[in-house]
Amino acid sequence: MTQRFAGQVALVSGAAGGFGRLAAQQLAREGARLVLTDLRAGALASVVEQLEAEGAEVAALAGDVALEATHNGLVDLAxxxxxxxxxxxxxxxxxxxxxxxxxxxxxEAAKVLAVDLFGVFLAMRAQLPLMVARGHGVILNVASVAGLVGAPMMSVYAAAKHGVIGLTKSAAGEYAAKGVRINAICPSFAETPMVTEMLDHGKRPRAEAEARLTGFVPLRRMAEPREVVDAMLWMLSPANSFMTGHALALDGGLSAI
Ligand SMILES: NC(=O)c1ccc[n+]([C@@H]2O[C@H](COP(=O)([O-])OP(=O)(O)OC[C@H]3O[C@@H](n4cnc5c(N)ncnc54)[C@H](O)[C@@H]3O)[C@@H](O)[C@H]2O)c1
Structure with a gap:
């Protein structure tokens, strides 16, 4: 296994969920020490237990990313x-x-904006001073293809994710000269609990709901979480040294047509 993140400390939020858990695991396998957070304390504790059993060095703090105190606590922990x-x-x-x-x-709209948009602002606001002090850092914000194009029936989510891209590009311009790269990734539907729960609990049978969802995607399928996490890790890695302020679509071609 390559050790792209040897000696580095990586903070992952939403670490008990689909992308976050896989990303944390892969970062640790490639040498990173971890600072993890999630709202669901019990689920976070079992992720930590599993990672430590694999030999990872992990610090964790459960909390709500919509609250400033959570981010200050995480940066203090790091x-x-x-x-x-x-x-x-x-x-x-x-x-x-x-x-x-x-x-x-x-x-519901206020909650989505508080977590998905304001939470990213608060995260970067807390993280940047520590990175700037060392003259080095990489931030990757998870937006969505709904941050690049409109998403009928998901308007507030789309507004929040468009906002994440605005924060990302603006902050990238402000902090590039301080040694910090800041990008966003924009996945379309991937098979994580966020999407599978929506498909399983919708009005339509699962297969029909999935076909409607992927009917707009040129590659005609959902992403596997691993495909998204592989791209996330490359974006965070030292190999990706000249990209900042970019919103990368990883969407099976959805935003291209
Ligand atoms: N799965 C997809 O198809 C898809 C597509 C585009 C973007 N995204 C984005 O990817 C990110 C991860 O989503 P996922 O698909 O892994 O979903 P998920 O539901 O599996 O994981 C999300 C995690 O975030 C945690 N969380 C939710 N609210 C929180 C809060 N207020 N404070 C702290 N933690 C909180 C949840 O407990 C959960 O563990 C999200 O930002 C989502 O919008 C997902």
Whole structure:
């Protein structure tokens, strides 16, 4: 196994979920020490247990990414436990139920914006000073193809993810000269709990719902989480040394047509 992240400390949010858990595992296998967070404390604890059993060095703090205190706690944890923070994968997020804009409640919209957009602002706000102090860092924000094009029935989620790309590009311009690269990744539907739960609990049978979802995707299928995480890790890796301020579509061609 290559050790692209040897000696580096990586923070991953949403670490108990589909992309986050796999990314944490792969980062550790390639040499990174980890700082992990998720809202679901029990699920996070079992991820930590599994990673430690594989020999990973892990610090974890359960919390809500919509709260400033969570991010300050995570950065303090990275500083105290490892003395540094090299990489941040700001991945925690959630979607709202499918519905036309006027059918989305104000409370649900506020929650999605708080977690998916404001949470990324708070994350970078806490992470950047530590990275700037060392003159080095890489941040990857998890947006969505819904951050690049409109997403009917998912308008507020799309607005939040468009906002993540705006934050990413603006901050990349501000911090490039300080040694910090900041990018976003924009996946289309991938087989993580976020999507499989939506498909399993929708009005239509699973196969029909999946066919409708992938009917718009030129490659005619969902992504495997591994395909997305492989791209995330390359974007975080030292090999990707000249990309900053970029929103990379990993969407089976969805945004190309
Ligand atoms: N799966 C897809 O098809 C897809 C496509 C595009 C973008 N994304 C994005 O990828 C990211 C990861 O999603 P996933 O597919 O792995 O979903 P997931 O539901 O499997 O994982 C998301 C994780 O985030 C955590 N989380 C939710 N709200 C939180 C909060 N307030 N504070 C802290 N943690 C919180 C959840 O507990 C969960 O473990 C999200 O930002 C999502 O919007 C997913």
């Amino acid at each position: 500083r105290q436990r490892f003395g540094q923070l090299d990489l941040a994968l700001n991945n925690a997020g959630l979607a709202h139920g499918l519905g036309r804009l006027a059918d989305i409640s104000a409370d």
